């Protein structure tokens with residue numbers, strides 16, 4: 038009888054621990070994600086040139102830059118437009134992505150985009 042009660046208590050204990058772990062995982066998944074992107078910018082590239090994110094993510098760009106460049110997204114029909122001047126050796130900025138889709142980013146200094154200084158941000162649901 039005592040062994041049975043102990044087994045039941047052990048079972049409930051394990052069930053409790055399992056529930057607690059699942060609850061913690063669930064809370065982790067609900068948290069907004071901050072994605073750090075360490076990027077290099079120069080003549081005439083962004084590295085990496087493809088970035089993947091999920092709707093709701095906050096993207097933190099840390100750009101090591103060489104030369105005068107800009108980081109531009111101009112997609113007003115997808116509700117995302119911004120322009121950052123990269124005049125310093127290091128620039129940091131962040132923004133949140135709320136709309137799924139593929140967004141082009143580029144440097145708008147004359148001739149840089151056509152020379153290859155561009156990339157894409159892919160935001161998935």
Ligand SMILES: [Cu+2]
Nearest residue numbers: 106144146149
């Ligand atoms: Cu440029």
